[in-house]
Amino acid sequence: MEFSEKLEFGHDDRRRIYEYVERHGAVDAEDVRETLHVDPGGFRHHVAILRRDGYLSEDDGVLTVALETGAExxxxxxxxxxxxxxxxxxxxxxxxxxxxxxxxxxxxxxxxxxxxxxxxxxxxxxxxxxxxxxxxxxxxxxxxxxxxxxxxxxxxxxxxxxxxxxxxxxxxxxxxxxxxxxxxxxxxxxxxxxxxxxxxxxxxxxxxxxxxxxxxxxxxxxxxxxxxxxxxxxxxxxxxxxx
Structure with a gap:
């Protein structure tokens, strides 16, 4: 995701998940789900779409905002x-x-x-x-x-x-x-x-x-x-x- 990109989520729960991760920097996925009270199946579906669309990254169960920032x-x-x-x-x-x-x-x-x-x-x-x-x-x-x-x-x-x-x-x-x-x-x-x-x-x-x-x-x-x-x-x- 590039910073110049406008944020379009298509679903309120998807927006809530992104905004929570963006606000906290790096968050355990299960903690996000429990805090936002999203059912497990729906949560995994929304996270998968957010990852597919380049909004979030996930590493060992930790969610972060995905950004196009280049290499070391x-x-x-x-x-x-x-x-x-x-x-x-x-x-x-x-x-x-x-x-x-x-x-x-x-x-x-x-x-x-x-x-x-x-x-x-x-x-x-x-x-x-x-x-x-x-x-x-x-x-x-x-x-x-x-x-x-x-x-x-x-x-x-x-x-x-x-x-x-x-x-x-x-x-x-x-x-x-x-x-x-x-x-x-x-x-x-x-x-x-x-x-x-x-x-x-x-x-x-x-x-x-x-x-x-x-x-x-x-x-x-x-x-x-x-x-x-x-x-x-x-x-x-x-x-x-x-x-």
């Missing part, structure tokens, strides 16, 4: 070997930790709000009639060392745009991880029909602004004194790239 990519530099892949529900804790490390001291306020949101919801990926949210991660071994996140409201007037955050832990910077994550995120956005990707950062986050500028992003606007960080007013730099 492996890279190696002189200093580190890393993998970039679509995020999974079980990556949530690692992603929250990585974002909060990068966002500390007010360097990345939008990303910090993303970490708060997914931590509160306990759900990583979303695709419903109000919003879509996708993550890719950079992994060193079993550790999340970087991420790229895209969020898009399902509104007709904004359906061509998506907001992006990207970051890499300090100790892994300088290995091209951020560039690969950004490229993967933009490729995904383009393949799902988005025409413009944007993000904002405090003007004090000079490293992020320079990184995006080096990758072809342009500053669209500056909002003066938009943030207040450690008692000091800081401008917001609004940047974007056309796909």
């Amino acid at each position: 990519e492996e890279y190696e530099t002189d200093d580190v070997e890393f993998t970039i892949r679509p995020a999974r529900q079980e990556d949530l804790t690692g992603i929250v930790g990585a974002i909060r490390q990068v966002a500390e001291q007010g360097r990345y306020i939008v990303a910090e709000s993303v970490a708060d949101e997914i931590d509160h919801q306990e759900t990583l990926l979303r695709h419903n009639e109000l919003e879509s949210r996708m993550f890719f991660v950079a992994m060193v071994g079993e550790d999340v060392v970087g991420w790229v996140h895209l969020h898009a409201p399902e509104l007709d007037k904004l359906s061509h745009t998506a907001e992006l955050t990207v970051g890499v832990l300090d100790e892994y910077q300088g290995n091209g991880i951020g560039s690969h994550l950004l490229e993967r995120g933009l490729e995904w956005a383009a393949s799902n029909g988005y025409e413009k990707v944007y993000q904002s950062a405090p003007s004090t986050n000079e490293r992020a602004i320079e990184f995006l500028s080096d990758h072809g992003w342009e500053t669209e606007a500056v909002r003066e004194n938009h943030y207040k960080i450690d008692g000091e007013y800081v401008d917001e730099v609004m940047m974007a790239v056309e796909l």
Whole structure:
């Protein structure tokens, strides 16, 4: 299923099953059936159709939302070997930790709000009639060392745009991880029909602004004194790239 796809289920129980799994991230199939009070025969029928139509995946009795996100990519530099892949529900804790490390001291306020949101919801990926949210991660071994996140409201007037955050832990910077994550995120956005990707950062986050500028992003606007960080007013730099 692609994020740009409109959700059409054809049956109320089918919609309820999908919405429950989408809201919870990864759920035992029997728990879903019992919670929604769907009879066993009907439940298996609906799940089979949802799997056939590309809405859900099932692995060892666990249901997740099925998304067309591509394969893992492996890279190696002189200093580190890393993998970039679509995020999974079980990556949530690692992603929250990585974002909060990068966002500390007010360097990345939008990303910090993303970490708060997914931590509160306990759900990583979303695709419903109000919003879509996708993550890719950079992994060193079993550790999340970087991420790229895209969020898009399902509104007709904004359906061509998506907001992006990207970051890499300090100790892994300088290995091209951020560039690969950004490229993967933009490729995904383009393949799902988005025409413009944007993000904002405090003007004090000079490293992020320079990184995006080096990758072809342009500053669209500056909002003066938009943030207040450690008692000091800081401008917001609004940047974007056309796909």
